[in-house]
Amino acid sequence: MKKLLMGMAMMTLAQYSASAQLQTSDPEGIVQASFLKKISKKAKYGAYSIERKIHFGTDRGIMGTPVVTATEEGKVEMTAIQNKAFMGYLLPYDQFVKLKDYDFQIFYNRAFKSQRYKPVRVSLTDDDTYLDDSYGEFYGFTAGESGQRCRFTYDYEYSDAKYLTRFFFHQGYPVKQNSISFTVPSWLQLDIQEENFDGYKIKKDVKKEKNQTTYTYTAQDLPAIKEEPASLARPYFLPHLVITVRSYTVNQKSYNGFKTLADLYAWDDFLYKKCANNPKVLQNQVNALLQGKVTDEEKVKAIYYWVQDNIRYIAFEEGYAGFVPMTVQDVYKNKYGDCKGMANLMTEMLKLAGFDAHFSWIGTHDIPYDYNKVQSMCVANHAICVLYLKGTTYFLDGTEKYAPMGINAYRIQGKTVLVEHGESYKLETVPAARMEDNLILTKAALQMNGDTINGHVSLTFNGESKNFFHYIYHNIPSDKKKDFINQLVTLGNPNAEASNVQTSDFKDRDIPLVIQGDIAVENQITLVDKTCYTGIDFFPGSITQFIPGEDRQTPIDMNGVLLSRDEISLQLPNGASPRFLPKAFEASFKEDSMQASYKWQGHTILLTKSLQISTPVINTGDFTAWKLFLDSIKTFNRNNISVNL
């Protein structure tokens, strides 16, 4: 509380103690503010106009041959919609995309005036990365009144147009007009792929001139895109352009950019080969791991699981380190690396063991592009090892700790994989996700004893849910693991106590994970005269967390497919019989569905439930149907049973 008050006091002081930027609003700004307010009512500021102009040139590349370079001139005009709006713009850059120049101007007395103070340099490294070269220059100021304007201008230089991959139109604030133009000289074959344009007002102009053609895309009236929970990755639904240099001519000689997938592969492979592996240092370790292993599968697992268990994820991504794997000797020595390092290590270890293993590139679930359709650096953000063994292709991911051989993480399922094969490549596809592969089975055999319910619970996890369990479990300190397991056995019910808990061997990745134990549940039965009310649907389903709010903008991504089955039985005391059992239930939404039924058999009430999630993505247009589906599940979840004693 005091910190908030201090902040308030400081804010108050800041207004009159330091020199504030000189600024005035003007009629033009006020009009702009009103337009922006129509787009996003609650926004504090917006961009009335964003213009980006891309030009191309050439320079000598890392391989010694000419490469296409690019420059981007940008101009962003922002307007305060509300009073006291803090407006700012961040210019990200790294080793390959350099910020050559920038200026920040505030409108004052009929003109924009350049500001003399420097921007704030911020690191844009995410929490998962140990080191990279992503920075940003940030300019901002507090606009005193609605209608006050500022302008950002900048020049970027792309040392290689390979890194000029995508342009989006939307921002985190409303935009009246966003235009991007590409002036493509005649010596350059540039591919501009339009993604997700349907439903958006984006105009394309093509202006042909003697030695160049200018393509201009202009999008209008773009609302602010908010960060929302469980949001589908933006490239799936926001309009954007994917840029690919296909080929170019310099001094009458023709060069391929990424004309075909083979060219993209050649570039990836070039970077891959820059890593000077010395696999000999791994031989002793490989030999030790293979000791006593008989079958090929045993040998592969020994190596795969060793990499998963012993190599921590620590990512160095500065400059070319973001593309060139760390050498196997360094990864092995440090016992840490990123996905490239782990894939590199695993590949070399498997090769030493005599297996047909290959370093491979892949895009995870966040990336919608397929190598068959898009040949650009933005297709891949991950590396794995592909193994060919006895006619089966295995996708071995060192970053997926505890994933068993042959089971792929959801985030790579269905994705195309670019597999290194020396001078050539192969394209494989990770099998698509099947809900049956991600199974959660809950069985509970319960008895009603007075006002307590006792029984035995068994949980079985297989697939992604098993991997997720392991990931959480092994990161919990040992003295807290027991509590975690107990809470799973009690299905998170605070009124239940677990005892006699047993588990499958957690060290064995290849078997389903089973946790079971006895539970005693109190405060679960309401007795009214000779009637008991209770609920035995302990696991009502966390799917209802994905109900979209009224003003939700972005599609929902549940990030997984799932098959969940519950079998709960409740044995009644002698002489007791059900007074009310809920009717059978069924509801569906596309390929998602839930079925449940209560049955009375002998002395036992049996609840069977099955939840299938095969459509994890809910588009905004389907929200109404989705909410109906969830509401019907919520209604069913509220069912209790009543029993006559």
Added chain:
Amino acid sequence: MNRIIATIAILILAGAACPGAFSQDRITAKEIEINNKNLKSDSLLLESDADFKVNTDSRKGEDISAVILCQKTTFDFDKKGLSVGKRIGRNLVGLLWALPTAGLSIYAANDRNDTRMLVEETERKKILLKDKSAIENYSLLYFRQTTDGDAFMARVIKKDGSEQSVDLEDAVRVEDAHTVPSAFRSYTEPKLSSIYRPTYFKIAVPDLEEGDIIEYEYRHFNTKSYTNNPQYKEFDPVYYLCNRELPVVRQIIEVATEDDNYFVTYKNEKGAPAFTESNASGKKVYRWTDDNRDKLKEIPYVDNLREYPSIKFQVVYARNRSHDLIWFKSSGDMQQDIAVQDLAVKARAFWFQSGKVQNTGDYAAGLSEGIGATVDNIYKAMKKRHSTDEPDEVYAQKAYYSIRSYTLYDNWSDYAFAKVFSGLLIKKHLDHDIMVTSYNSICDLEKVAFAQELSWVVRYKGKYYANPEEHGNPEDLPAYLNGNASVSFPVRVDKEEPKTEVIPLSDTSENMLYTKVSASLDMDGLANITVDKTVQAKGLTKDQVADDALALTPFMETDFRNYDGTGMWEGMTAQQSDKAMNDFQQQKKDWKEDKPKMMKAEAENEYSASVEKYIDFKIVDDGRSFKKRSLKYNESFVLGGLTATAGDDIILSLPALIGRQPKITKEQRSRTLPADVRFPRTILYTIAFPVPEGYTVKGLSNITKRLDNECGSFTSTAILKDNVLEIDVRKLYKVKNITAAQWPELCAIQDAGYAFSQAKVVLQKNTSK
């Protein structure tokens, strides 16, 4: 399911995880060279240190994540100025600020050189990593390179005993020092601020496996500045619990000094070992060693410093070698409890020597000027407002609220408050007493060792005036003073002996939290309950709810009314106040949007249910004025998840509307330590629920309970009146302190409350006859 797994895991891990840090530039060759140079002149991780010979832990069992095999923290106090190099550096800083400070900063920068005490602090840790979680926690180490002499070294000791140094070549600068885990920050390091912005690096530890030992040591040089050359100076006391976040095989604290004018005063409690004093290599060394401690357990209602073995110590500098300690004649004396009467005499002496002692420690913390100047300024303002013409008691109240207008924004020490308030009373020649007590969460009065452990209160005409902090009123006594033994003396300097007495313990009628709930069932789906809730808190219960209730509300807007101020912007020029007012209007607008979101999240946490819609929140009385001391607020929202159906019958979790109740786990039931519930109190709830037409409410006997014992009581009744179900709940905590023998009685009260909150009532549909 993943969400449940993750949620459970988050609850388990709360507080245990280290935050991630932004990475920045790599460490430069020069920075590595500096570290190496500093190591060369004074190495770390010395093999010769016999304390660090231990490499194993005898603990059996798999439920141990990591073990601190040995941890040693050393402080070397030496009142010397800085090196020449650092002086130049400081002048650069002075130059930067010279313009706005009209050159004074340069002067101050140099002047301070003669009043700085340099502390060399090292910490060496050797930790056995037994599971993956421990590996993750120590995968990254952090080190500082900010002052001349800072150094760091680390190594991994493999299971086979071989050692691998951690090469700092791949270290990366940390952009935000706030993200550096506290394990790598020294005790004597200044707080992070715009003035103190240290450079930290992080380094990924290579080749770390379960069963390995990570060992690291850092050396920091920190300085403490004073405004003049002191004769006597106290460093902040250090409180050290023997039981830590991990099991410990051995832990050591050493305080060393070449200068004879430094010494350590300490007190060891609950069986913790004592310091030993020796001379080594021309230094006086105080050493504390403690062996074999289990991990600190999380037990509810425990004051750790009171109940667990601990040592508290303070480093003191006194030019006069007579060791004229304020409270004790000698360090040896400190090991005994101080006779309260003796403490009373010393406290009075301390009070009246304030001018002399003010610079010896941070007693006047929070004041921007000296005590006298602060008193004069406030009095002057009060005079201008004619508050000085008011009747004496009203004057005292307004003086109190005038001080609160400061403590609302700044933390004042209790001593600073008492001195200033007393000064204001003296201005009007109003006789009053000064009361001195301890913070009851730390220790009892007879166990006080340091002046910093005392809390100061003023009593005027039988009424108590304690540090108001943000929301206090005259006569409010915070929980940490409640029921404490104290000493008092009149402020008139005469021969009257100080008295010992007990500060009143407020009772269950003075501390009351009353929640009135009107709830109605949404008949359209039978899924939601609309709740209208009014909360009224008085006494110490107000302190428990005030922060959350008043957060994001403009309560400070009317603060000036309590002391006849003219407005929130008093003292500003017209232009300044215009701007400030505009800013504040915008702030209020933001708060209006944010407050419902905050309260929605709180309600969801309180009721473990979803808030389908948060309708309104309103502060009725903010409880910050003398005449309206109770806090009262109202909120309304729609709750889902509290209803179930069985055919035509509806099962309602109406009792859940009393909010989350403490649940005593099986492991917590057996207990050897006493419990401190902070203060006696009454918690009342009334829930009114109109029974929908066509239904009969049943199961009322399930929610009718009565339990009464020495520790407390829990009573709940449910009656139907004019077809409105009225549920009344009354929970009492009768006492503050509960012995271990009484613990089962408190458990019974908590069990009753918890069981009630989980109970349900049934609406049975009337069948037509």
